[in-house]
Amino acid sequence: MEEKTVNGENEIVGGLNFVEQEIVKDLAEGKNGGRLNTRFPPEPNGYLHIGHAKAIIMDFGSAEKFGGTCNLRFDDTNPQKEDTEYVESIMRDIHWLGYDWEDRLYYASDYFPQLYDFAIRLIKEGKAYVDEQTSEQIAAQKGTPTEPGTNSPFRDRPIEENLDLFERMNKGEFEEGSMVLRAKIDMANSNMHFRDPIIYRIIKTPHWRTGDQWKVYPMYDFAHGQSDFFEGVTHSICTLEFVPHRPLYEYFVKELADESYCPRQIEFNRLNLTYTVMSKRKLLQLVKEGLVSGWDDPRMPTLCGLRRRGYTPESIKDFVNRIGYTKYEALNHIELLEHSVREDLNKTATRVSAVINPVKLIITNYPEDKSETIMMDNNPEKPEDGKHPMPFTRELWIEREDFMENPPKKYFRLSPDKEVRLKGAYIIKCTGVKKNSEGDIEEIYAEYDPETKSGLPGSDRKVKGTLHWVSVPTAVDVEVRDYDRLFSVENPSAEEGDFRDLLNPDSLVVREGVKLEPWAAQHAKPGDHFQFTRLGYYTVDPDSTENHLVFNKTIGLKDTWAKEMKKS
């Protein structure tokens, strides 16, 4: 944990965060007959992002941990914004994270009949009324937290009239926005959510599941708690912005059921990540306006974007575990997420050789027709992963940055008359270069020392630098997509003005003609993770074809965050 203990709600006790502690306590007290049933309630109006992953890990993870169950419930109460594309992507992403709802797939739209009946009951009991004012008028009467609101002129209309109007609202007799159903609670309540909240509005767009059966749709506050209740949810865990909604949540459940059982709402802090935005509205805008290539653009904080970029479920879970669940809003550093993926890929990614910015190296004393097979470690962290073959030849690609004609002191890479080791192979000494008419280096010449082959007896002569390389005749040209932060400021949501103006114009650099060793090219399948020696972690993109491999740079090797953590 980054934060030191400040108060009980942020304290880890027995390895459990405050939400888990509450669950354990409820179970120990035998609440709800000792049942634990959580739910994850996405609205299918966008793709899931890493913030949702934090909620999913809590909802599904705590059920898993304490022998309970977790429902997946689509909160599909607004047909204007929802789509099956989103439903499918949400299911795919939850499965990818490693969770399963089994036979507990629900839709808020399944409860439309019960919710409608409940609304009718409230009207009949004089606890709801149809308001014909505009949304502006209603907002103007809300008052402020310190001043009471003003009653609507429609507040005391007769029950019969309310019933008639609400039924006709649902038949489609009135225009969208012309009237709403409000709960009649208390226009002076210190909790603004109690000031006669709107519970139903007219929407005429057909619903993707219920078609044009309904013309009125319940608001979040009127659907959520009741849906939890219908499903027998015991713990309704959500983010802090719902704290002020909790009394209303409990009010409606009590009105509905008049029983001792009420699902318990517990709130934790949202995940917010630096250099990106988490609002679904803004993410949708980026997609719609073509400012990114789609929801799964590898720069997006969406789960499908992170997956395509090369993030693993393990790395996301590790990150969420590190930031923890508290009652404090925080801005989480993207470097910590990067640290998690680096650690995970370090354990699993196969090491291969690729040269990003190639220049030709010719070993003049190596026979032209000769080729050797060098066996390279697949992962030095895991000897059991074995080795793979890599051809060594007279002509090799090395990185342009690994050669300097006039090096400064302490430059341990290649320069005239200096020695380096070619990784897994021989020590070479630079003997000269060839330049074009512009003075750019076209070829570098060197001689190798046959007595220095790695792994052979007597080959342990030390030189300071080791370079990666790829054999010229067998190298495969691939495309590499290099990414930087999506936004150029740390917290785009906190800035004034249009968030799109804060996009980082250099967040994508496409490099063609990257030289990849042949074994890697033969084995690379979309989604595979590799470590390109000395460069970073790269993941095969689904845009790859048989003749054109595309790699996304997941993350570089250098971890500034690990250093920071050691210091603190």
Ligand code: ATP
């Ligand atoms: P909307 O503005 O459309 O409601 P939303 O991000 O809240 O956006 P939902 O589909 O309602 O989207 O979210 C499903 C669940 O995920 C909710 O319970 C919500 O609390 C949780 N969630 C959303 N964003 C985050 C976040 N950044 N961190 C943690 N949990 C989140």
Ligand code: MG
């Ligand atoms: Mg929401």
